[in-house]
Amino acid sequence: MPTVRPARPEELPAAAMVYLRSVEDRERRIGRSPGGDFGAADPDREAWRATEYEGALRDLSILHGDDPEAVWVAVAETDGRVVGMAADAVRERQWLLYFLFVDPEHQGRGIGGALLERTHARGVAAGCDVFSLTSSRDPAALTRYLALGLLPQPPTIVFGVPGDRAAFPPARWDDGLEAIPLHPGDEVALATLGDLDKAVRGVRRPRDLARWLAEGATGALLSKRETGTPAGYFLVAERSGWEPDVGRIGPVLALDEERVPDVLGRALAAAGTMARPGLAWELLVPGENRRAVPVALAVGFRPGRLQAYFSSAPIGRFDRYVPHDGDLF
Ligand SMILES: CC(C)(COP(=O)(O)OP(=O)(O)OC[C@H]1O[C@@H](n2cnc3c(N)ncnc32)[C@H](O)[C@@H]1OP(=O)(O)O)[C@@H](O)C(=O)NCCC(=O)NCCS
Incomplete structure (x- = not known):
């Protein structure tokens, strides 16, 4: 089992790469969101990859800059490679899951569950009593969130x-x-x-x-x-x-x-x-x-x-x- 611990700043690019590989694999398995957000034609693949990677790295850097314990990585014991990552944002009494991604070759072995457990425990320790997230359509993600006790709420219309x-x-x-x-x-x-x-x-x-x-x-x-x-x-x-x-x-x-x-x-x-x-x-x-x-x-x-939007309790009005x-x- 890989080691799960807070990310070091120099590991954020590897964490963003796990995100990209995981999203691309998920698209192959369960397809893209039907229709897309703007009804636009399929975007240029390389431009899309660059945008996704840079966006993830920017978001991870902001979260890590705000709070060095906000980003977690799962690191392979053999070669120190980052094979999974999670990040959350704690806002007063609210814990918001921002990222949960495992490298496709390492999925289904409990790594996502271990990452989620650690970030969630961080929210509990911070005194949070509302736990919320937007979920992908990946059944493994749905399993993990339901197992954590979060329930689907009215979905968000994009x-x-x-x-x-x-x-x-x-x-x-x-x-x-x-x-x-x-x-x-x-x-x-x-x-x-x-x-x-x-x-x-x-x-x-x-x-x-x-x-x-x-x-x-x-x-x-x-x-x-x-x-x-x-x-x-x-x-x-x-x-x-x-x-x-x-x-x-x-x-x-x-x-x-x-x-x-x-x-x-x-x-x-x-x-x-x-x-x-x-x-x-x-x-x-x-x-x-x-x-x-x-x-x-x-x-x-x-x-x-x-x-899909999941929460343990209403986040607001x-x-x-x-x-x-x-x-x-
Ligand atoms: C979601 C994700 C992070 C989970 O990581 P993981 O290491 O594969 O997760 P785990 O092995 O800890 O747990 C997976 C659970 O999903 C279940 N599962 C796997 N495939 C499933 C399927 N097709 N249908 C239903 N349940 C499924 C497994 O049985 C397991 O539950 P169990 O341990 O109770 O048996 C990972 O699959 C991933 O990166 N997915 C693509 C990216 C993504 O969509 N992330 C979520 C963003 S909101």
Whole structure:
């Protein structure tokens, strides 16, 4: 049995390579997600591999930089090769599984289970009482998550729209909202976002918000025009290094469920100012968020697939929330 231990920084490229090999093997075994997210033709294979590897390495580096014990590796005793990896993100009382991948030649021998046990124990030791993740369609992954006591929740709808079909209307003047643009380093606004996150997303996560803004996301804190009290916030961003270029809408958070269409409308209007024909857009809508669905459909978004979401308990109020992504939510 390989040794399971926290990853050393120099092992992150090998861990990213395990991710890539494992994903490619999984695609051969159980196929790609039907339809893809944007209905795009099969992407150039080498460009896709490079993007996936670099994306995994970047994410692993961020997680490891935040917390050196967030990334775990399984290392073969014979030659020290990395044959499996897992990574999590602990956000206050929430444990979020970010990666769980075993090299195809080493699968089915308990390595994935051992990695998952160690990362989960880390969450327990940190005092977490909510354990959440987005699962692949691999039956081995489903087995491991069910064995851990997590249960499937309403799936996430992965919406996409090609740039030339996106019709994002401008902000409505009569939506009763006042927008305060967000800037990195605006501690007062970020503290209010933290309060909103706590109420709806379940935890504060100031470092994630600061990083997304520093990476170039555009967003606003929205307040009710009549009372000046907070109503929600949104971020929209163009993801760099993706082929084709993709814009991401989220997080989008409304304190009251009835405000979801207005707050999402503000996010879409902001996206509309960034729109260009070559830029496709992605929007993840939790199955509970019934009010976001008609808004998404009306502006041209179409569901590419449903993403399996597992949790030990509700992570937050997903009826009024659009996540940033399927890993940190
Ligand atoms: C998911 C993954 C990490 C598991 O790692 P692993 O080392 O193969 O896992 P383990 O050997 O510890 O456990 C696999 C379990 O799945 C079960 N399993 C394997 N194939 C299965 C199948 N076709 N149907 C149902 N269960 C299956 C095994 O019986 C085993 O359960 P058991 O120990 O209770 O018998 C690995 O298979 C992998 O990398 N998959 C591709 C990448 C992926 O999708 N990762 C998950 C991302 S969310």
